[in-house]
Amino acid sequence: MNTAVLQRTPVVFDGSELTIAQINDIARGRADVHLSDDEAFVARINRGVEFLDRLWQQEGVIYGVTTGYGDSCTVNIPGDLVEELPRHLYTFHGCGLGEVFSIEQSRAIVGARLTSLARGSSGVRYELLQQLARLLQLDVIPVIPQEGSVGASGDLTPLSYVAAVVAGERRVWYRGEQRDTAEVFDELRIEPLQLRPKEGLAIMNGTAAMTGLACMAFSRAEYLCQLSARITALMSVALQGNAYHFDSALFAVKPHPGQNQIARWIHDDLNVGEAPRQSDRLQDRYSLRCAPHVIGVAQDSLPWLRQFIENELNSANDNPIIDGDNEHVLHGGHFYGGHIAFAMDSLKNAVANLADLLDRQIAQLADVKFNNGLPANLTGATGERRPLNHGFKAVQIGASAWTAEALKQTMPASVFSRSTECHNQDKVSMGTIAARDCMRVLQLTEQVAAAALMMAWQGVQLRLRAGAVQEASLSPALRASVRQVADSFNLLEQDRALEGDLRNFVKLIQQRHWRLYDERDHG
Incomplete structure (x- = not known):
């Protein structure tokens, strides 16, 4: 078949x-x-x-x-x-x-x-x-x-x-x-x-080039919001974070719907109310505690981004418009891609902030000063060979580099209008450049997410190995994610080149390989 x-x-x-x-x-x-x-x-x-x-x-x-x-x-x-x-x-x-x-x-x-x-x-x-x-x-x-x-x-x-x-x-x-x-x-x-x-x-x-790209960018950003929430839950387990940072009563007083959705997802992932894990810290650092607030900006942007993109997609956007029914030729400027330019400039900003959030979580996880007792750089090596191994040290550096490049790309393209074509096109949208920038930011953020997922999974595995976390205490969703990642990645015990693993994880992210929450994959 x-x-x-x-x-x-x-x-x-x-x-x-x-x-x-x-x-x-x-x-x-x-x-x-x-x-x-x-x-x-x-x-x-x-x-x-x-x-x-x-x-x-x-x-x-x-x-x-x-x-x-x-x-x-x-x-x-x-x-x-x-x-x-x-x-x-x-x-x-x-x-x-x-x-x-x-x-x-x-x-x-x-x-x-x-x-x-x-x-x-x-x-x-x-x-x-x-x-x-x-x-x-x-x-x-x-x-x-x-x-x-x-x-x-x-x-x-x-x-x-x-x-x-x-x-x-x-x-x-x-x-x-x-x-x-x-x-x-x-x-x-x-x-x-x-x-x-x-x-x-x-x-x-x-506006077909910028609009076609915008449709693809929307879908990738939608998935990254969900993936960032799941990674944050895994990071909280690995760092022994305070699960009550995501409590519904807390978020009821700041009712941004997308932000609250992210908080609910993380809260449910962490099994709060059934087997809560207490942290030694009253308050986790911002990259854990404020994750719903960061991811929520992108999540709350999706409805109006959809409206901008789908309105443009379903418009007649050339010039002149030909009204065959009423026999009119209507000269105008519907080719102007300002809505897509604004949408893509906004989306690349929100997505780059996801990269920045995950990069900060990675930095906590790799650093013995902040990772609550995990080995330096998350090496899984033991015994006399442990000092020889450097775990995810270079991946943490790489994630920082990818994040920096993503953040650099957030300069809005739409404000760089150029007068062209004998000053006939004297105010232009730069929408296609904005869309191309957004695609680049998405690629870089997916690379950071790939590193963060691998490292969060490694951190959880090390907690399980040490007996600090019991697999049975994980929510069904987190247990499923841990097992799914294990299908594609082996515990890093002795140093090995991770390029192939990272590239594979980026591909799996772009293919939406991991089903995450109950939301439909709209894009």
């Missing part, structure tokens, strides 16, 4: 709203993509195209259809050249640099663009939607450089690579390799699509 097929999630593009979770299913390659062929939907899509065709052929002036682009909007294009204009647009924007987006990120970008175009306000043919859906269905995904967008007028340069691939040009990911689009299209018998007036602009003049 092919379980991979059974696990695929249907995602239907029919002009209705999609969710962050559905874009993430597309990104992870576990979506079964369908484009609606409902007659009413197809007719609505095509009404905009028919209106546009009549208008420009009657010598109506339409930005980007009968004029040049950007500051060149005052340049009129002769009627016999109008149909060549889309190819020029994606061609001269073929100047992206830097690393390319991963295939997962590029799938999310294509999914976000198709979601917007399927709203029916962009003046594109149903055949163009079919071509984009076909790319997702056959997993022929544009290779997109990361650098070159200021986030208004949309993600022009990154999305030019989507437009070019639709037309059979540039390069694609196919079966894990980068190949020439024309070669793959020929192999799969995909017909390149010659873009019609407005279609190049409709693909490129929007």
